[in-house]
Amino acid sequence: MRLSQMLFVTLREDPAEAEIPSHKLLLRAGYIRRIASGVYAYLPLMWRVLQKVSQIVREEMNATGAQECLLPQLQPSELWQESGRWETYTKAEGIMFALTDRQERQMGLGPTHEEVITAIARDCIRSYRQLPLHLYQIQTKFRDEIRPRFGLMRGREFIMKDGYSFHTDEESLKQTYADMDTAYRNIVRRCGLAFQAVEADSGAIGGSGSQEFMVLADAGEDEVLYTEDGSYAANVEKAVSLPPEAEPSPFATYEKRETPDTATIASLCDCLNCSPTQVVKNVLYQAVYDNGTTVLVLVSVRGDRDVNEVKLQNELTRRAGDYDAIALLSLTVPDADAQQKWAANPLPLGYIAPDLADDYIAKQKDVAPKFLRLADKTVENLQSFVTGANETGFHVVGANWGDQFTLPPVVDLNKSMAGDRSLKNSEQVLQTARGIEVGHIFQLGTKYSEAMGATYTDKHGKDKPLVMGCYGIGVSRLAQAAVEQSYDKDGIIWPVEIAPYHAIVTVPNINTKEQMEAAEKLYAELNAAGVETLLDDRKERAGVKFKDADLIGIPYRVVTGRSISEGKVEVVDRATHESRDMAIADVVPTLKQWVEEALAR
RNA sequence: CGGGAUGUAGCGCAGUUUGGUAGCGCGUCGGCUUUGGGAGCCGAACGUCGCAGGUUCGAAUCCUGCCAUCCCGACCA
Known part of the structure; x- marks a missing residue:
């Protein structure tokens, strides 16, 4: 191509709309133009890059025996109602663009394609002889992100490769999952990027095992925790660890102490001259389920730790059945306004104990009458600990589970941090890094096939639900991640493999x-x-x-x-x-x- | 959705406090000179000052409402 004949417009100055280097450079160098928030035009140079990334993806996918196809972006609500995701994906904080056509039909623009592919599998797959089968597509996806940002990194319209595999059993699924792990490593390596594969939370999509592929860069939206020896790496949302040991408590006897203005852990420890590891901190959350029920959740964690809200969400989703619900819609720390809607009396904020009385909750429809009390593992073995007295200005010291307080059900809700020890090898200390999630692979299991009745006939003539896996890779995101990882003061430095x-x-x-x-x-x-x-x-x-x-x-x-x-x-x-x-x-x-x-x- | 900020020429910005009819740099177009790291000189074009109301003799500037964009948070296969 001759530059004299090409659409070639570079900017001398950084555009005001861009924040991170890769976004600025793609705009300045004439690769992309913003059309709306989170919506970009790929200009000729960018399109060549995207095609190169796509081609690498295609080659590696085909090499595993996966077959390329193209699924519709416009999808009927019925399919999503079958899987039970229509409500959660369109209501409240839903991310699906939904519309009503002229026949009053409800439609959505595909943020992902489990429903469509499962419908196809239901129609086309009859026998175990057809399995395993793996279909993929490279397609534009739509997600109504609450806050699009960083150009192609988090757009509302973006290009993604998504693949779905179907199996007779877990073993076959694990084989394809392992093949995808290899294929994804090949893809990211061939695109010339430094990356880290990490254990991940499977989130709203559900399923068991899941792994993310992180391109390491400071602008990454995710935090990765890993050990120096490479034996462990996980997204902080998923990470497990061994926190430092608690210091022995200086409080020999149980008593109530006056502790004015100590609503924070730091001020409390100052006042009592103790360590945060001797404190049981009680954090109040407000959960709303898809049937409209609000549940107040009281989580007890050690004073030096934070609650991992993703783990908490997963625990609350597991308990949805206890409240006759299917899915969790939202999880928030209730502010003063939110508290007013259900609190019978003002809460002793900052001084709450694990046994905060249930009558703080005013009796009303749609609000569970009792607190759901949960304890993180970090408080399970604490002795003679400090915690709130349920009275503003007072704490108790020298408390013990079984004496003054009942230990709530113990769950891992600990947010791991750099400096914690690895569970796999306690000699190893967790390190932290930022990462851009460019790929994510899941073992879905039978969640969608059961919900949508996608079955096959096995050797013995019995109908069984298909066992599924799904595998995504952000093509446009990966392209920008490459820039984020490779640039200097003069501009972009493309790896040869994906340079336009x-x-x-x-x-x-x-x-x-x-x-x-x-x-x-x-x-x-x-x-x-x-x-x-x-x-x-x-x-x-x-x-x-x-x-x-x-x-x-x-x-x-x-x-x-x-x-x-x-x-x-x-x-x-x-x-x-x-x-x-x-x-x-x-x-x-x-x-x-x-x-x-x-x-x- | 909560907090913060910004909307003035294609891009980056000044002007708004104190109301008087819009400016700078880059880019674009034409001419001459220059010719290895975003050239110099001369000339030119390009604006519903985000939108809609209001106040005023007069509004980019003051008031009200709305819209858009960006940042932090929440959210996020």
């Missing part, structure tokens, strides 16, 4: 016949040799062309400049700015070799 072009031939002065002729020849021969090459034949000064070439991040630059009269051109490596003079005849074979070497990685 491999090389750019820069003509410093298009009015010099020698320069133009050499450039035209190199441009034609490089492309013919399979080196995807741009020709900067614009009527611009050399400096402008160099700046633009650096900004858009093409891996190799060939300059037909100063030494042209000696039959030489300059070849510059974008990543290092390393430059060398090279005989014109050597350029094509050399670049061809460099590109082939890079692609073979």
Whole structure:
């Protein structure tokens, strides 16, 4: 492609709308344009990058035996009602764009395709002889994110590869899941990125095992905890760990103490001269289920720890049946307004004990009359601990489970942090890093097939639900993550594997016949040799062309400049700015070799 | 949805406090010179000042309502 004929618009200044480097650079270098919040146009350079990422994904998927297809974006509400997700995905904090057509039919724009694919499987899969089967697509997805951000990182419309596998049993599922683990590692590696595979929470999609593929970058929205020896890595949402031991309690006897203005753990420890590890902190949450029932949850954790709200959500979802509900709609820390709706009396905030009386909850429909009390493992073995006295300005010290307080059901609700010890090997201490989630693989099991009646006939002639897995990779997100991981003050540095072009031939002065002729020849021969090459034949000064070439991040630059009269051109490596003079005849074979070497990685 | 901020030329911004009819830099177009790291000079075009009301002789500027965008949080296969 000739730059003189291409839609090529770069910006000299950072656009005000962008915050992180990759977003600024993609806008400045003319790769993307924002059309609405979280909605972007992929301009010609970006589209080439996305196609390259897609092609790598396609090759690795096909290699595992998965088959490509294309599923509809516009989906009927009926399918989502069958799986039970219509309400949770469209109501309240739902992320599905929903619409009503002219026949008053309810439709949604697909944020994911479990329902559609399960419907297809229900129709097409009859026998165990057809299994296992793995279908995937590379498709635009729609999610009404509450707060889109960082360009393509969290958009409301984005490109994703999603695959769904069907099996007779868990064992077959685990085989495909393992194949996907390998395929995903290949994909991210082939895209030239440094990454970490981590244990993950499976969230609203459900299922058992799940793993995320994190591209490591400071702008990442997720926190990853890992051990130095590589034996453990997990998303902080999922991470388990061994917190530091509690310090022995200085309080020998149980008594109530006056502790004015100690609503925070730090001020309390100051006042009583004790360690946060001797305190039982009681945190109040408000859960709302899909049947409209509100449940007040009182969680007891050690004073130096935080509640992992994802773990709490999962626990509350498990307990949905206790309240005749199916799904949890929201989980919040109730503010003053929210408390007023159900509290019979003002709560002793900051001084709550694990036995806070249930009559703080005013009797009313849709509110569970008793607190759901839960204890994190960190408080289970505490002795002579400090906790609230249910009276503003007072705490109790020297308390014990079984004496003054009843230990609530114990669950792991601990939010792991850097510095904790690994459960796998207590010699290892957890480290922290930021990551961009570019891939996520799940063992779904029979959740959707059972809900939607997708069954097959086994060897013995019995109908059984299909065992499913699903596997996603964010194509547009991965492309931007690559920039986030690879740039310098001059612009983007694309890995050769996904760069929109491999090389750019820069003509410093298009009015010099020698320069133009050499450039035209190199441009034609490089492309013919399979080196995807741009020709900067614009009527611009050399400096402008160099700046633009650096900004858009093409891996190799060939300059037909100063030494042209000696039959030489300059070849510059974008990543290092390393430059060398090279005989014109050597350029094509050399670049061809460099590109082939890079692609073979 | 809670908190914060911003909307003025294609992009980045000043002007708003103190009301008087819109400006700077970059970019764009034309000309001359220049020609290896975002050139210089000369000339030109480009604005419903986010939208709608209101106050006023007069509103980018003051008031009210709305909309959009961005940041923090909550949310997020």
